[in-house]
Amino acid sequence: MSQQASTHNSxxxxxxxxxxxxxRRDSAGTVWLDRNGTSTRVHLHLCFPWTEPQRFLSLRDEDxxxxxxxxxxDELDADSRAALEKLTEESRFVFPITGIESADPDFExxxxxxxxxxxxxxxxxxxxxxxxxxxxxxxxxxxxxxxLYHIKDPDALDPKSRRILWAFMD
Amino acid sequence: MxxxxxxxxxxxxxxxxxxxxxxxxxxxxxxEDAWGGGPVQLYALADLDHTLxxxxxxxxxxxxxxxxxxxxxxxxxxxRLTIVRLANVREVKEVPGLTCTKVILSGQPGEPALAEFRYxxxxxxxxxxxxxxxxxxIEGKSAEHDGADRIYAEGVAKPxxxxxxxxxxxxxxxxxxxxxxxxxxxxxxxxxxxxATVMTVVGLVPPYLTGYIIDTVIRPFQDGELSEEAALxxxxxIIAGLAAVFVTREAxxxxxxxxxxxxxxxxxxxLRNDLYDHLHKLSVSYFSSKQTGSIISRVxxxxxxxxxxxxxxxxxxxxxLLMLIGLGCVLIYLxxxxxxxxTLPVPVMLYMIYRNGRGMQRMFLRAWRKWSNLTDVLxxxxxxxRVVKAFNQETYEKERFGRRNATVTDEFFRIHHRWTAFWPxxxxxxxxxxxxxxxxxxxxxxxxxxxxxxxxxxxxxxxxGMFFQPIEVFGQMSRxxxxxxxxxxxxxEVLDTEPDLTDVKTPVQLDRIEGKVDFENVxxxxxxxxxxxxxISFRVKPGEMVGLVGPSGSGKTTIINLAxxxxxxxxxxxxxxxxxxxxxxxxxxxxxxxxxxxxxYLFHGSILENxxxxxxxxxxxxxxxxxxxxxxxxxxxxxxxxYDTIVGExxxxxxxxxxxxxxxxxxxxxxxxxxxxxxxxxxxDTETERKxxxxxxxxxxxxxxxxxxxxxxxxxxxxxxxxxxxxxxxxQGTHSELLEKTDGVYRKLHDMQRELHExxxx
Numbered sequence: 034m035s036q037q038a039s040t041h042n043s044x045x046x047x048x049x050x051x052x053x054x055x056x057r058r059d060s061a062g063t064v065w066l067d068r069n070g071t072s073t074r075v076h077l078h079l080c081f082p083w084t085e086p087q088r089f090l091s092l093r094d095e096d097x098x099x100x101x102x103x104x105x106x107d108e109l110d111a112d113s114r115a116a117l118e119k120l121t122e123e124s125r126f127v128f129p130i131t132g133i134e135s136a137d138p139d140f141e142x143x144x145x146x147x148x149x150x151x152x153x154x155x156x157x158x159x160x161x162x163x164x165x166x167x168x169x170x171x172x173x174x175x176x177x178x179x180x181l182y183h184i185k186d187p188d189a190l191d192p193k194s195r196r197i198l199w200a201f202m203d
Numbered sequence: 204m205x206x207x208x209x210x211x212x213x214x215x216x217x218x219x220x221x222x223x224x225x226x227x228x229x230x231x232x233x234x235e236d237a238w239g240g241g242p243v244q245l246y247a248l249a250d251l252d253h254t255l256x257x258x259x260x261x262x263x264x265x266x267x268x269x270x271x272x273x274x275x276x277x278x279x280x281x282x283r284l285t286i287v288r289l290a291n292v293r294e295v296k297e298v299p300g301l302t303c304t305k306v307i308l309s310g311q312p313g314e315p316a317l318a319e320f321r322y323x324x325x326x327x328x329x330x331x332x333x334x335x336x337x338x339x340x341i342e343g344k345s346a347e348h349d350g351a352d353r354i355y356a357e358g359v360a361k362p363x364x365x366x367x368x369x370x371x372x373x374x375x376x377x378x379x380x381x382x383x384x385x386x387x388x389x390x391x392x393x394x395x396x397x398x399a400t401v402m403t404v405v406g407l408v409p410p411y412l413t414g415y416i417i418d419t420v421i422r423p424f425q426d427g428e429l430s431e432e433a434a435l436x437x438x439x440x441i442i443a444g445l446a447a448v449f450v451t452r453e454a455x456x457x458x459x460x461x462x463x464x465x466x467x468x469x470x471x472x473x474l475r476n477d478l479y480d481h482l483h484k485l486s487v488s489y490f491s492s493k494q495t496g497s498i499i500s501r502v503x504x505x506x507x508x509x510x511x512x513x514x515x516x517x518x519x520x521x522x523x524l525l526m527l528i529g530l531g532c533v534l535i536y537l538x539x540x541x542x543x544x545x546t547l548p549v550p551v552m553l554y555m556i557y558r559n560g561r562g563m564q565r566m567f568l569r570a571w572r573k574w575s576n577l578t579d580v581l582x583x584x585x586x587x588x589r590v591v592k593a594f595n596q597e598t599y600e601k602e603r604f605g606r607r608n609a610t611v612t613d614e615f616f617r618i619h620h621r622w623t624a625f626w627p628x629x630x631x632x633x634x635x636x637x638x639x640x641x642x643x644x645x646x647x648x649x650x651x652x653x654x655x656x657x658x659x660x661x662x663x664x665x666x667x668g669m670f671f672q673p674i675e676v677f678g679q680m681s682r683x684x685x686x687x688x689x690x691x692x693x694x695x696e697v698l699d700t701e702p703d704l705t706d707v708k709t710p711v712q713l714d715r716i717e718g719k720v721d722f723e724n725v726x727x728x729x730x731x732x733x734x735x736x737x738x739i740s741f742r743v744k745p746g747e748m749v750g751l752v753g754p755s756g757s758g759k760t761t762i763i764n765l766a767x768x769x770x771x772x773x774x775x776x777x778x779x780x781x782x783x784x785x786x787x788x789x790x791x792x793x794x795x796x797x798x799x800x801x802x803x804y805l806f807h808g809s810i811l812e813n814x815x816x817x818x819x820x821x822x823x824x825x826x827x828x829x830x831x832x833x834x835x836x837x838x839x840x841x842x843x844x845x846y847d848t849i850v851g852e853x854x855x856x857x858x859x860x861x862x863x864x865x866x867x868x869x870x871x872x873x874x875x876x877x878x879x880x881x882x883x884x885x886x887x888d889t890e891t892e893r894k895x896x897x898x899x900x901x902x903x904x905x906x907x908x909x910x911x912x913x914x915x916x917x918x919x920x921x922x923x924x925x926x927x928x929x930x931x932x933x934x935q936g937t938h939s940e941l942l943e944k945t946d947g948v949y950r951k952l953h954d955m956q957r958e959l960h961e962x963x964x965x
Contacts, residue, residue: 060315062307063296074296082301123321124300126255140692142366144219151256155221156325159366163572177362179324181302200568203610 054101056092056113056120064120066092066100073100077120083167086125090117127173127181128154133194136201145174147182156180164201172202212356212364219363220325222248223259225352230261230272230282237284238268245336245351245732247329247358249320251303262306262320264333269308271320287317292341295334306334328358332732354732365493374688381509381691382517384470391469395462395518402455403522407529408448410669414537414662416441422657459518467514471506474694478502486703487769488729501697505690512687520680523673530666530673537659541640545667548636549674552629556678559625566621570614577607633671640667704771710788716780716795716876718745718907720766726774727761735761737930738775748908750918752949753927759911762927763879766909767796779877797875797906799899801882803866805857810839811846813865817873826872833868833898835861860891867898878903880910884917892917915953924949 054068056075065072073094080089080102090103106114132148142157156176164172164184172184184190187198213224226246234243245264249271252258261272269292271285291310298305302324308317322330332354339345385392420438423429429437479502490498527549535542584591584600591600640663647655720743727736736758743749751759764770765777768784777784779792797817805813814826821829826846830836838861842848850856850865857865863883870878883899884892900920903910912918915938924941926934926949934947941949 059313062305062316062319063309076298079301123255123298123303123305126251126303127301128323140689142219142363149257151251151254153221154257155219157219157363157366161575163575176325177366178327179302179362200565201572 054113055110056116058116058119062119064116068100075100075120077117077124079121079124082125083169083173090121127183130174130182130184132191133197136197142177145176145182149182154182156182164198166203172198209350209353209356212360213352215360215363216356220359222250222359224356226261226263226355231263233282233284234261234263234270234272235265238265238270238286241266241268243351245333246355247322247333248326248355249322249330250326251321251323253321255303255321260320262330262333264337269318269337271318285318289337289340292317292337295338295341297334304330306330325359325362328361328730329355332358332730335732377688377691377695380695381512381687384473385466385513387473388466388469391462391466395459395466396521398455398458398462399518399522400525402452402459403525404529405448405452405455406526406669407533407666409445410662410665411533411537412441412445412448413665414656414658414660416658417661418656418658463518464514467510467512470513471510474509475502475506478506478694478697481698481700484702485697485700487764488703489700498697501690501693505693508687508690509694511683512691516680516684516687519676520684523676523680526669526673530670534663534666537662538655541644541655541663544639544643545636545663545670548632549670552632552674553677555629555632556674557681559621560678560681563618563621566614566618570611570618573607573611573614577604577611580604580607630671633667636670637664637667640664704768704789706789707786711782711786712788712791713780713782713795714791716792718747718876719743719778719780720877720907721778722762722765722775723778724775725765725772725777727758727765727770727772734773735930736765736772739927739930739932740775741925741932741935743907743909745907746905747923748903748910748921750921750924751909751911751927752915752918752924752952754952757927758930759927760881763881763909763911766877767798767879768792795876797870797873797878799863799866799870799878799880799883799902803862805850805862805865807850809844809847809849810842810865813850814846814868814872816869821872826868829868829872830865832871832901833864834894835864835868835898838864858891860888860895863891863895864898867895867902871898871902876906878906878908880908880912882911882913884912884914915949915956926952 054066056064056066058064063074064077066075075092075094076097078091078093078097079086080091088103088105090106091099092101092103093099103109103117106117109117128147128149128151130147130149134146134148134153136143136145138144138160139157141160143160143162144155144157146155147153156174156178158174158176162175164174167173170186172187174182174184176182184198187195187202190198216222216224226243231243231246235241243263243265247262249260249262250257252260252273259274261270263270263272267289269287269289273283273285275282287308292308293311294309296307296309298307303321304324304327305319305321307319310317416438420429420434420441424431424434482498482502531542531546531549534545580600580603584604591597640660644655644660644663647653648657648660722739722741725736725739726734728734739758739762741749751762753759761770765772768777768789771785779787784792806816811823811826814829815821823846827836830839830846839846839848848856850862867883880899880903884895896917903920908921910918910921918924919938921938923935923937925932926941926947928948934941934944934949941947942953944950
C-alpha cells in the first residue's frame with residue numbers, strides 16, 4: 034500500500050517518518066492501524082471538525098498519542114478508507130436539527146425544544162451562550178451537558194423555526 | 204445526599220430533559236428476571252441507537268451481569284435484552300466522538316464484541332459511574348456505591364443544577380415567598396398600601412368635580428338659571444374640594460413612596476444578611492461548584508432588584524390594576540354607553556402592548572448577542588494588548604471592533620425604529636377612542652333632546668387621558684417583575700442549599716487540642732461512585748511533622764481538607780485527641796488550625812489587619828514579633844506606609860514571596876495547634892524560598908504539621924513521609940528509609956526530581 038499520510042510516533046510528533054500503514058476493522062468493530070508488523074487500536078480525532086471535516090484526521094492510540102495524521106482520506110487504499118469511514122461516522126455525529134419548536138428563557142437557562150433527524154429533543158443552553166456560526170453558514174449549538182446540535186441550513190427551516198432563530202443569527 | 208435531593212434531581216430530569224427520571228419498574232423487572240437473580244445495582248440511559256437515532260435503551264449492572272434493554276422498532280414487539288456475564292468481560296472500551304460515545308464490551312481477543320451501546324454527553328455521568336464500577340469488578344476490585352436511582356438522577360441533573368440551581372419552583376411560589384419577607388413590616392406595608400389606594404381613588408375625583416362644576420355652576424349661570432353670588436359660592440366650595448383632593452393625593456403619594464422605598468431597603472437588607480450568613484454556613488464544595496461572580500451578584504445586584512420590586516413593582520402593578528378597574532366603574536356609572544365605548548378597547552390595547560413586548564424581547568435578544576460579540580473584542584484585546592502590539596495587529600483589531608460596532612448599532616436602530624413607531628401608533632389608537640367619544644357624544648349633547656351633559660362629557664375626556672398611564676405601567680413593569688423573580692429565584696437557591704457539613708446537636712468542645720491525629724480506614728469520594736481516598740490509616744503524634752508526597756491527583760489535598768474538616772469522610776473516621784471530628788465543635792476546632800497555602804490570600808486592608816486576621820485582639824507588639832519570625836518585618840518596614848500599607852484585593856501590590864511571608868506571620872500569630880502547609884514554597888525564587896523556609900522552620904516548631912510539597916527537598920524537616928498513590932497510603936517512613944526501597948514510589952519520585960534538577964543545572 035502506498036499512501037501519503039504522514040505518520041508519527043508518540044515521541045516524535047510533527048516529524049513524519051514516511052512509513053506506510055493500513056487500517057482494518059475487526060469483527061468487534063474496533064479499528065486497528067497495522068504498521069511494521071504491529072497492530073495498534075486507534076481512535077479518531079478530527080483536527081478541523083467544522084472547517085475541514087473530511088481532512089486532517091488524527092489517528093491516536095489509547096493514550097492519545099498521535100500515530101498518523103491523514104491529510105486526505107482519498108490518499109488511502111480502499112480498505113483503509115472503508116475502515117476509516119466507520120470510525121468517522123460516530124466521531125462526527127452531532128444532533129442535526131430539522132426544526133425548532135421553541136427557545137424560551139427559564140431562570141438563567143434557555144430551553145430549546147427542537148426536532149432532530151433522530152427524533153424530538155429538549156436541551157438547555159446558558160442564557161449568554163450563543164449559537165456559533167460556522168464558515169459554511171450553518172449554526173452549531175452546544176448545550177450545558179456538552180452535546181452538540183447542528184443546523185445545516187438555517188434558511189431552509191420552516192417559517193416558525195426561522196422566526197425563533199432570527200434573534201440568534203447574523 | 205438524601206431522598207429529598209434525589210426527588211429534586213428526578214424532578215429536574217423530568218422537567219428539563221424529557222427522559223425518564225428513573226428506570227421504569229417493568230424494565231428493571233424484565234432485566235432482573237432475565238439474568239436470574241440479583242438486583243439492578245446501577246443503570247443509565249443509552250439514548251442513541253446504532254443508527255444514531257434517539258432511543259430509550261437502558262444499560263444495567265447487577266452483581267454478576269451486565270444488561271442492555273432495547274426497545275423494538277416494531278410497535279407491539281417485545282424489547283430485546285442482551286445479557287452479558289461479567290466473568291466473560293475482559294475489557295470495556297469507550298470510543299468518544301463529538302457528541303456520541305460508543306461503549307464496547309469485549310471478551311476474548313479476536314471474538315465479536317459481547318455488547319455495545321451508544322450515548323450522548325447528557326448521559327456521560329451516569330454511564331461513567333456504571334462503567335467505573337464495571338471496570339473495578341473486571342479487575343477484581345470492590346467498588347462501593349449506594350442507590351442506583353440517586354446516581355442516575357444526580358448524573359443527568361447535575362449540569363442543569365450547576366447552571367441553574369434548584370429549579371423546581373414556579374413563579375407564583377417565588378413571588379409568594381418573596382412577599383413573606385414583608386411580614387415583619389406589616390404596619391408599614393398596610394400604611395403604604397392604604398396610602399397608595401387612597402392616592403389612586405382620590406385621583407379619580409378631579410375629573411368628576413370638573414364635570415360637576417360645569418353642569419352645576421358654569422352652564423346654569425350662563426343659562427341664567429343661577430345667580431352670580433350662588434354660582435361663585437358653589438364654585439368656591441368645589442374649588443376648595445379640588446384643592447383638598449390634590450393636597451390629599453400628594454400627601455398620600457409622599458407616604459406611599461416613603462414607606463415602600465424604605466420597606467424595599469429593609470427587605471433587601473434582610474435578604475443580604477440572610478444570604479451572607481447562609482453562605483458562611485455552606486461547605487467548601489459549594490464554592491467550588493459556583494463561580495465567584497455569580498455568588499457576589501446574588502448578594503449585590505440581585506438584592507438590589509428585589510428593592511425595585513418591593514418599592515415599585517408590587518405597588519405600581521396593583522395600583523394600575525386598581526386604577527383601570529376604578530376608571531371602568533366610574534365611567535360606566537357616569538354613562539354606560541360611553542363607558543363601554545372606552546373600556547372595551549382596553550384589553551385590545553393591553554394585547555398590543557404584550558405583542559409589542561414580545562417582539563421587542565426578540566430584538567433585545569439579538570442586540571444583546573451582538574453586544575456581547577462587541578465586548579468579546581474588548582475582553583480579548585485589552586488584557587492582551589501587548590500581544591496585539593507585538594504582532595502589529597492594531598489595524599486588524601480596529602477593523603474587527605468597527606465591524607461589530609456597526610452591527611450592534613444596526614440592531615439598536617432596528618429597536619428604535621420599532622418603539623418609535625409603536626408608541627405613536629398606540630397613542631393614535633387612544634386618540635381614535637377620543638374621536639369616537641366625541642363622535643357619539645356630541646349628537647347626545649347638542650341634539651333636540653340632550654341625553655348627555657357637557658360636564659359629564661368633559662369628565663369623560665379627562666378620564667380618557669388617565670387610561671393611558673396604567674396601561675403603560677403594565678408594559679414597563681412586566682420586564683422588571685420578571686427580572687426580580689429571576690433574582691429572587693437565585694437568592695432562594697442559595698438559601699435553600701443545605702450545608703454538607705453540620706455540627707451535631709451537642710458537639711464536643713476542644714478548647715486546646717494536643718494535636719494527635721488518627722485517620723482510621725478513611726475513604727472519601729466527591730461523587731457517589733469514584734473514591735478519591737481508599738482506606739487511609741495513619742497516626743500523627745502531637746508536635747510531629749509529616750510530609751504528604753505523591754503524584755498529582757493522588758489524594759494529598761483531600762487528606763488535608765479532611766484534617767481541616769472542610770469535608771467529612773464518607774467512610775472510616777478521623778480522630779483528634781481521641782474524639783471523632785464529626786462530634787466536635789467545628790468552629791472551635793478550626794480556631795486551632797492554621798493554613799499556609801500555595802497562593803496565599805490577603806484581604807483588602809492593611810498589612811497589620813491581614814496579620815491579625817486570625818486573632819483580631821492581638822497587640823501590635825505580637826504582630827511585629829510574628830512578622831519578624833516570618834522574615835516579613837524587614838520588607839514591611841521598607842514600604843513607605845509600613846504595616847499600614849493597604850494591600851489590594853488579592854495582595855497584588857506585593858510579590859508572591861512577600862504575600863507568603865505575611866500569611867506565615869498570620870499563621871504564627873494565630874498560633875495553631877495543627878498546621879497545614881500546602882505547597883507553601885512553590886513558585887518562588889531560591890532566595891525567597893530560603894527566607895520562607897526559615898520562617899516555616901520557626902512556625903512548625905511544637906505543632907502537629909501536615910505538609911504537602913512537590914519539591915521533596917523542602918520536606919527534610921518532616922519526621923515521617925506518607926506516600927500517597929491513587930488514594931492509598933502506599934509507603935511511609937523517613938526520607939532515608941524510603942530511599943532504601945529501590946522499587947518504591949518515593950524512590951522513583953526522588954530519582955526523577957534529581958534527574959530533572961541535574962538536567963536544568965547543566
